[in-house]
Amino acid sequence: MTMTERSAEPVERNEDDAAPETARERVNRRWHEILQETRVAQTGVQILFGFLLSVAFTPLFRELDTFDRAVYVATVLLGASATGALIAPVSLHRFLSGQRMKDEVVETAGRLMMCGMVLLALTIGCTLLLILRIVLPGPFAEALAAAVMLWFGICWYALPLRLRRRAARRSFDERP
Template sequence: MNEPPNAPYTRHDENDAERLDRQWNELLQELRLAQTGTQILFAFLLSIAFQPRFQDADDFTKMVFAGTLITSALAMGLFLAPVSFHRIVFQQRVRHLMIPMADKMAAAGLIFLVAAIAGGLLLALDVVLSRSTALIVCGLVLSWFVVLWYVVPAWVKRAASR
């Protein structure tokens, strides 16, 4: 039976346990990508603080750096939390509780990740552009992320629910 292109996606051939396994595997695939990128960003940020030139940076740069390092650490923690969660509750038959919580952790991690990306971009642009230009460009890039990561999916979700 062919469903119309705008029909909601359903799997009639899977039971609840199979659906939970599929959802968990889909979430893990998303987290693998986010975890790797966030860990690389965090490691790069850690190295900046130990560069001799950074010691001469102004207060603005040091505050942006601190905020960026903190938000990347929080993002990394949120992206890794489902792994720890799974390890602790492994074989406890609570996947139906774990998946919604892990989903919220991943969503929160994305918020911190976009803040860390914006902070890292601002740190780099502040070196090569005037500060005001760097702030404007960073704001535009942040807006672009918000549109692609939140506005477009919300629009699609809303359109699909009609």
């Protein structure tokens, strides 16, 4: 770490480029990144949740068997939980703005986003299962829903974790 001429704050290199950034700049950058990510995730979960809420009022809903109704209820609860987790960073910011807690807000918001993304993936998987069970006969629906959930697991979790491990290894190897 080096010190900047304009402040006595320690600086670190931004992982996206070689420009040094102070701790305050880093937390501000992370906060803006979380806000952008939240906007994308919130839009998706709100559209999906709105669709789910309307399903109960369709004529076909009355024909669902007990298992499909249970999947529907679980899906709505997961969607509501995902919505809550993905909107929570906004509430955190509103309640804690000006309290000099940005580090804690950013850390908590990041965790809520991860939780919300898991809940969103489960909501999408259950929605897909419900739709495919109505459209496809036999065990195809479960197999396709499981395949899509595996794909989400790879894209949303396994790949980022693999890249993080690779970067940590590279960083460890580059240390003097």
